[in-house]
Amino acid sequence: MAESRKGASPKGISHISGDHLIDKSSARLTMWVARKPFSKGKTMNRKRLSIVMAFILALSVTATAVAPEPAKLPQIKQPDLSKLTVYPVLRVKDGDTIVIRKDMLSITVRLIGVDTPGTVHPSKPVERYGREASRFTTNLLKGEHVYLDPDPQQGLTDAYGRMLTYIYRYPDGLFVNAEIIRQGYGHAYTKFPFKYMEEFRQLESFARQAEKGLWSKNVLPIEAKPPPPVRESPKIYTPSPKPKPEPASITVYVTRTGSKYHRGHCGYLRKSRMPMKLKDAKLMYGPCTRCRPPR
């Protein structure tokens, strides 16, 4: 930084602050433009001006480079992950809530210490940035496995029966709760005490200062479209959900004589194979028990 400042400034004023540097130099250069007679007409004038502009630009870039440094990121000491159990992530409900599989059960997990804008509340409009937050967590965790690390200060479940825990992604150990705040997709949720409260506050300050995600000046306005209603279960353990309904546009296959519909690769399709939209096939055919097409 110091080097580039020296390089861009005229001799003798390299020790003053960036702002002064611009002011004084611009003033001097402007004077230079005005004082010198323009011997070769307007072309020369323009050339000289462009040199001056380039010089000012270089100075502003230098000044930006010496701007105050962003808030420091806290050092967070992680637990010994090798002592924790790993669970598959079934799906991401929203930015701070996921569903994992544990002992053959689907368990809703609320991440400790982070609050992201909601997307799934049936009666409220989509909160600012909710969709982005949800997408961010989905990108981090879709199809992944996680280590769970509950915090005794928080208890095991919240008022909605959701398991409360810190989450580390397997196998790289990414601290997901912290990462969401650091990248500006949620704020530190400090209503109830927890182990990393101070660190999470610092992460939020960092994200705000860096204008990341939610704190960006270009955050999209509230989306008007209401989200699809999602039923919240008050129980801790909810039975495994049925396989996700496929979009209506999906294609399945039927045979000339059979009463079932199939996936494209099914062995029953050897004699005849007629494509059909799933929603149409379901009206007249049953799903094949061998290839198990979407229902």
Ligand SMILES: [Zn+2]
């Ligand atoms: Zn089949």
